[in-house]
Amino acid sequence: MKQSEQIQQALQAVSKRTIREIYFVACGGSKAIFEPVQYIFDLETAIPATVYSANEFVHRVPKALGKESLVISCSHSGNTPETVQATKLAKEKGALTICFAFKMDSPLCEVAEHSIAYTWGPEAKPSESNNAALLALTFGILNVLQPNEKYVRGMKAVEALDMVISKNKENMLPKAEVYGKTNKREKIIYTLSSGPCYGVAYSFAECLLMEMLWIHSQPIHSGEFFHGPFEITDYDVPFIVMLNTGE
Numbered sequence: 001m002k003q004s005e006q007i008q009q010a011l012q013a014v015s016k017r018t019i020r021e022i023y024f025v026a027c028g029g030s031k032a033i034f035e036p037v038q039y040i041f042d043l044e045t046a047i048p049a050t051v052y053s054a055n056e057f058v059h060r061v062p063k064a065l066g067k068e069s070l071v072i073s074c075s076h077s078g079n080t081p082e083t084v085q086a087t088k089l090a091k092e093k094g095a096l097t098i099c100f101a102f103k104m105d106s107p108l109c110e111v112a113e114h115s116i117a118y119t120w121g122p123e124a125k126p127s128e129s130n131n132a133a134l135l136a137l138t139f140g141i142l143n144v145l146q147p148n149e150k151y152v153r154g155m156k157a158v159e160a161l162d163m164v165i166s167k168n169k170e171n172m173l174p175k176a177e178v179y180g181k182t183n184k185r186e187k188i189i190y191t192l193s194s195g196p197c198y199g200v201a202y203s204f205a206e207c208l209l210m211e212m213l214w215i216h217s218q219p220i221h222s223g224e225f226f227h228g229p230f231e232i233t234d235y236d237v238p239f240i241v242m243l244n245t246g247e
Helices: 003-015 028-032 035-044 054-059 081-092 107-111 130-145 149-183 195-212
Strands: 021-026 049-053 069-074 096-101 114-117 188-193 216-221 239-241
Touching (some): 003 096, 021 081, 035 130, 069 130
Parallel strands (some): 021 049, 021 069, 096 114
8 A cells, every 4th residue: 555545544534533632652763753743733733742752651651641642653663662562552542543664564553553654765755754754644634633725735745855855965965074074083963953853853863873873962952052051062062953944
């Protein structure tokens, strides 16, 4: 089944339910992709939306979790134990469960009521990535809950990501190479952002710099920069700042 068909099936399920709260559940980089989506829901609807680390979700079960809840989870391998357990718990509580995974033949997809596959790797299309599929689902859910033509346009705009990301990579590659060569020996590199880009700062620090490159890092929320982190800022302390447009 195509990704678009999987998303439509999930949206049909949402349309048949009363949704009072939305929970996003995952770990690491999979958790990070939910940050901008929560931001969108907070701006667009009065329905509470919360991002949880999967293990915390299991151990401090939200009291509101039940038949009027929507729980969206993600695990690249589909094997992350905490995320599988959290999704299973949500389903047992009667919540509608939707998951994202790279591998469909995985425990997470077996547990969730609806599964959405995404592509991954050097040759994968950005428009079929986990981020893109999640955005398409998000705008689709908003359109189900409170129909508006702009959400339809939002779903359609995901298709433009292939061109936009390709162009941005081409434009930024020279600067990225200079930054990489300049800072490759640094023992610590901080990331700084807020709003819809904070999740990117989080995943870049924890999943790329620390996990893959073994460089110490820490994602810093820009709203907290002057409440501690400012004191360690100096001419020789490297930062990667991710700026948002809009709010």
